[in-house]
Amino acid sequence: MGSLAYSRKMRFGMAVLLEDTKVGKPYAAFLAPRLLSFAAHQVMNPIIDVQGDKATGIWKLFQPCTQVTAGGPRAVWLAAIYNDDYVKVGGKWMFKHLKVNSLFFTPYEDGWVKKQFA
Numbered sequence: 001m002g003s004l005a006y007s008r009k010m011r012f013g014m015a016v017l018l019e020d021t022k023v024g025k026p027y028a029a030f031l032a033p034r035l036l037s038f039a040a041h042q043v044m045n046p047i048i049d050v051q052g053d054k055a056t057g058i059w060k061l062f063q064p065c066t067q068v069t070a071g072g073p074r075a076v077w078l079a080a081i082y083n084d085d086y087v088k089v090g091g092k093w094m095f096k097h098l099k100v101n102s103l104f105f106t107p108y109e110d111g112w113v114k115k116q117f118a
Contacts, residue, residue, distance in 0.1 A: 037073060038066040043082065053088040054096075061100075064108075075108035 040063060047058040059082040067074045085097040104112040 035068060036065045037068050039078075040064050055086040055093070057084040057086060058082065059084070076105060077108060077112060078105045079103040079112070 042062050043059045044062070045060045049056050061078070061080040061082060063078040063080075065076055065078055067076045080103055081101045083099045083101065084095060086093050087096045088094075102117075104116045106112045106115050106117065
């Protein structure tokens with residue numbers, strides 16, 4: 001694991017604590033725009049456990065989105081569970097680690113019952 005550093009220059013307006021300073025950017029800031037041209041990122045049902053200046057969080061994600069493909073845009077459904085670790089730095093809560101467990105990424109017309117992962 002690399003040394004800890006944080007960035008205040010995220011496009012989503014959050015300060016994020018990075019574990020791997022070799023990456024330098026959170027995944028959403030450079031990966032998502034290349035894969036998805038639209039995303040209604042709906043995060044819900046938080047379970048937050050605070051222990052002093054550290055905390056964990058579990059969140060559910062349901063996201064209708066438009067996938068960028070060589071054949072043109074494609075409507076897809078995405079669902080996942082976030083497992084986060086937070087730390088309080090200078091009186092402000094920041095992400096320390098974010099893990100996404102995908103439940104499905106499926107074409108709109110097929111749905112997750114017919115095709116769980118496209």
